Each structure stands twice: as structure tokens, then as C-alpha cells.
Amino acid sequence: xxxxxxxxxxxxxxxxxxxxxxxxxxxxxxxxxxxxxxxxxxxxxxxxxxxxxxxxxxxxxxxxxxxxxxxxxxxxxxxxxxxxxxxxxxxxxxxxxxxxxxxxxxxxxxxxxxxxxxxxxxxxxxxxxxxxxxxxxxxxxxxxxxxxxxxx
Numbered sequence: 001x002x003x004x005x006x007x008x009x010x011x012x013x014x015x016x017x018x019x020x021x022x023x024x025x026x027x028x029x030x031x032x033x034x035x036x037x038x039x040x041x042x043x044x045x046x047x048x049x050x051x052x053x054x055x056x057x058x059x060x061x062x063x064x065x066x067x068x069x070x071x072x073x074x075x076x077x078x079x080x081x082x083x084x085x086x087x088x089x090x091x092x093x094x095x096x097x098x099x100x101x102x103x104x105x106x107x108x109x110x111x112x113x114x115x116x117x118x119x120x121x122x123x124x125x126x127x128x129x130x131x132x133x134x135x136x137x138x139x140x141x142x143x144x145x146x147x148x149x150x151x152x
Contacts, residue, residue, distance in 0.1 A: 026052055029088025033119075036085040038064070043079035054119070055085060055148070058111045062148040064096070065112045067120035069142050077146060085148075092150050099145040106136040108145050 026037040027050075038053040051073050056063045066074045077083060082095035099105045113120070114129035121128065127139040 026087050029090075031087045036087050038073065038083055038085060040073055040076045040083035041080045043076050049073055049076055053085070054116050056108070056112045056115060058108045062094075062150065063099075063108050063112070064146040064148065065108065065116075066144055067116070067123040069123070070144065074144050094148040094150045096146040096148055099147055102137050102140060105140045105145050106133055109136050109140060109143060 026032075026035055034054060035052050036055050037050055039048045039050050041047070042049050049072070053064055053066075056065055064077075077096055078098065082093070085092045085094065099108065109127075110129050110131075113124065113127070113131075117124075117128055124139055124143070127135050131139075
């Protein structure tokens, strides 16, 4: 992959099926290990896209970290500037700020990997919560980080 091509790990058929199941469970009020259903408006279609995510808390702030990289929902999030998180009837509207500060991003990735590494480690090419600051910063460009501001 070239330095100008954003990183993205395509989901296979099984992952798509599992994501669909986890999203349906969250929509009906069942959160697996803290998962939620993200709704974000499509940048070209205008329709709401729904996908399960693992909201991550770090330093009193909530973040979204797309482990697979620059996916469609990431591009939609950048265009929309926010969305909704749902677990059953609990719907939280939010806006996002993409984290660009390398130190903040590395710190969020470290705690994200400590919490969710069991699920997402294959997308981080050997980088773990125990990796050095240098290794985390090297992996950071492949994994956008969004800081959430909850408004509802």
C-alpha cells in the first residue's frame, strides 16, 4: 500500500455477518462487552449507515477508534461531523473531532488496545497495549481516532 493510500482492512463475509448480529443486538438493548450501534449519515447517499462499534473511554472522554482503518463509516463520519450511538432505547447524539495530536492519539490507542485488543489485534500488525510509544505512533496513521462530544 502506498503512503498516500489510506489503510483499510476489508471485512470478510463472516465478519459482516457477525457485525450485523452485534448491531441488531445493540439496537435491541443488548451490548456485548460495551458495544453500541453507530448511525452516521452517508456522505453521498444521505441515508443513515449503521454499524456496531466499541465506544472507548479514555481520560474521562469517549472516543471511537475504527480498528480496520479508513472505512466507509470513517469517511462518512468526517463528512457528517457526528452521529448517534444506540443501545436499545438509549440513543446518544454526538459530534466528533478527529484526533491529530500524536501523543494524544498514541495514548488513546494504548488504552483502546488494552480494552479491545482481544478483538482487534489482527488489525494492528503486532502493536499491543504494551508496545513502545514509538510503535504506537508508527501504527497511528492507520487508525483514525475520533473524540466524541455527546449532546443528547
